[in-house]
Amino acid sequence: MSTGAGADRRIERSRAAITAAAIDLFTAHGFAGTNIDDVADRAGVSKKTIYNVFGGKEQLFRDIVEQAIQTAEGYSADTAAALTRVPEVEPNLRDAVVQLAQAVLAGQVIPIRRLLIAEVERFPELAQRYYSRAPGLVMRTLATTLARLAALGKLDVADADVAAEQLAFLVLGPGMDRALFRASGSRVDTTTEIEARANIAFDAFLAIYRH
């Protein structure tokens, strides 16, 4: 039994090492540009171990994307929960929006977006699931929040879906677009820059929808 537990721990360590190596390589080289030998080398395991644990390259790819979707979904659910409790436009909605910008633009969102965009022809259903479960969830919650604040008379919003989309793209659009075209290792926006730009974008949003 202790041997069984030791084997389980070894498999768990291998799985974690393989996953970390696969994330690095797939995001740097794409699906076709990554081979199992390189993943095995980087993870310090044998090729056979990868096939035993994951089945193969496509299954490994689906597995790391699924993990990334779950992480994104978990974060989006946290954002959604925070938005649901927002009582006022100032300072609460503004703060939530600035935090969203920090999480999206300084976090792990860009590499997974880039990978899914790159592989959309090969894995169209993964791209669609990500889109619905992560950014889609944030957008739907933003819309609900704006509708609620409008019902309370705190914003003048007629179409909450349109307003949510405008808020999201004013705040996240330019930074996300620039980041997608920037290789890893090149200069990224600082948290101070992200905060300043998010506040300017939020001011613009209020100019449209404040009473």
Add this chain to the structure above:
Amino acid sequence: MSTGAGADRRIERSRAAITAAAIDLFTAHGFAGTNIDDVADRAGVSKKTIYNVFGGKEQLFRDIVEQAIQTAEGYSADTAAALTRVPEVEPNLRDAVVQLAQAVLAGQVIPIRRLLIAEVERFPELAQRYYSRAPGLVMRTLATTLARLAALGKLDVADADVAAEQLAFLVLGPGMDRALFRASGSRVDTTTEIEARANIAFDAFLAIYRH
């Protein structure tokens, strides 16, 4: 001499066939997922012809991206010229913005954007050149146009660069983002939908910056 002209024409035809095949395959499968054999098959030429005409796979990739950048730059220059002549916010700037949305969202912009985003780690300088020469050119011209209309007292714009970015991402952001995550062959926005959404986005922009 007629033999020389015939050979030139054959090379020209081969070059065009190879380019068309390479665009299809690179945009569908990425750089690593495309091989010269497949390009040769699809173009109906020999592998040797591709090596003779282009040098190799990387050169072929650079060549088709360069062509796409030139096309995008040519279109961006046309847009820039049209914007430079815009005399009024309504209907001229609105019309120009709706046309921009049609060109970007219903045209050939999405596949080249997706390809460059996918290959940004391998070809970072191509992504940067595209960004500066196509969307960058449009954005700079939008800023100049908004500054000019502000100087004429037709818009209340303090920071024309920020306002241009806001206008561009209100109008193009949501549709571009959705399209990047959508495989070819799936439903695309109709020109009627694009026009309606661009008008709503332009109304939001005017709510921020109209006197």
